Amino acid sequence: xxxKVLACHLLQIPAPTSDEMFYRLxxxxxxxxxxxxxxxxxxxxxxxxxxxxxxxxGEVCFVDWQTDAPPCQLGDLVHVFGRLKPSWExxxxxxxxKVVVVDPNxxxxxxxxxxxxxxxxxxxxxxxxxAPLPTPRESTLEALCRHAFLGLPLPVExxxxxxxxxxxxxxxxxxxxxxxxxxxxxxxxxVVVVPDMGASARLGRFRKAFxxxxxxxxxxxQ
Numbered sequence: 001x002x003x004k005v006l007a008c009h010l011l012q013i014p015a016p017t018s019d020e021m022f023y024r025l026x027x028x029x030x031x032x033x034x035x036x037x038x039x040x041x042x043x044x045x046x047x048x049x050x051x052x053x054x055x056x057x058g059e060v061c062f063v064d065w066q067t068d069a070p071p072c073q074l075g076d077l078v079h080v081f082g083r084l085k086p087s088w089e090x091x092x093x094x095x096x097x098k099v100v101v102v103d104p105n106x107x108x109x110x111x112x113x114x115x116x117x118x119x120x121x122x123x124x125x126x127x128x129x130x131a132p133l134p135t136p137r138e139s140t141l142e143a144l145c146r147h148a149f150l151g152l153p154l155p156v157e158x159x160x161x162x163x164x165x166x167x168x169x170x171x172x173x174x175x176x177x178x179x180x181x182x183x184x185x186x187x188x189x190x191v192v193v194v195p196d197m198g199a200s201a202r203l204g205r206f207r208k209a210f211x212x213x214x215x216x217x218x219x220x221x222q
Contacts, residue, residue: 001032002032002033002034002081002082003025003030003032003033003034003117003122004033004034004110004113004114004117005025005030005033005034005035005114005117005118005122006035006055006057006058006111006114006115006118007035007037007053007054007055007057007058007059007060008057008058009025009114009118009122010033010035010058010060010084010092011058011060011091011092013025013030013084013091013092014091015086015091015092016086023084023092025122026122026123026124026125027125028122030084031083031084032081032082032083032084032097033081033082033084033094034079034080034081034082034110035053035055035060035062035079035080035094035110036055036077036078036079036080036102036106036107036110036111037053037054037055037056037060037077037078037080037107038053038054038055038075038076038077038078039051039052039053039072039073039074039075039076039078040052040053040054040059040074041074042070042073042074047065048063048064048065049063049064049066049070050062050063051063051064051072051096053078053080053094055107055111056111060092060093060094061087061090061093061094062080062082062093062094062095062096062099063082063093063094063095063096064096064099065095065096071096071099071100071101072099072101076101077101077102077103077104077106077107078099078100078101078102079099079100079101079102079106079110080094080096080098080099081096081097081098081099082094082095082096082097082098083095083097139163140155140163140167141163141166141167141170141212141216142216143155144167144170144171145170145213145216145217148170148173148174154171154174165205165206165208165209166209166212166213169209169213170213
């Protein structure tokens with residue numbers, strides 16, 4: 001929706017930072033706005049027309065990209081809807097999406113509504129709900145490696161099928177007090193969780209388990 005504001009409200013908004021690229025009005029993100037005021041100046045360019053809107057509280061530039069039929073003339077009282085955009089010359093300008101010529105009653109109504117909204121909504125601290133960060137679930141293998149590294153009692157849990165071989169290797173190394181430097185074939189010599197299969201498939205299972213243990217820091221090459 002288009003936020004109802006006055007020119008003085010937009011002129012106090014700081015320029016967006018490179019990290020965020022959003023305008024904020026007292027902490028609230030504002031991307032679109034609507035104003036009512038008099039067209040104080042207009043400048044035709046090749047691909048657009050630049051207008052200066054004066055609502056009595058300040059002057060804000062708005063840009064219309066339709067060059068074939070200007071939506072308003074100098075001195076018109078207009079209701080402008082647009083997106084907030086930074087420019088090289090100004091802190092903020094409106095890229096108009098709709099421009100409507102209105103009567104003086106619309107100006108007074110907009111002024112009263114904008115003041116009321118600013119005092120009771122936009123000028124108040126923006127409410128927000130702090131979303132809890134997702135807690136990563138520790139796998140059986142990760143918990144086992146952590147306990148083994150810290151010298152804690154090893155947890156007794158049934159591992160998943162893919163974790164069965166690396167879990168058995170860690171249990172073997174921890175329970176047998178194996179030295180920190182050991183050949184992989186010696187580490188898995190007593191592991192019986194690998195089902196009967198061909199030599200190539202068996203070697204592939206061992207390599208996969210070894211890669212997982214290396215990523216967790218439980219084993220390393222020497």
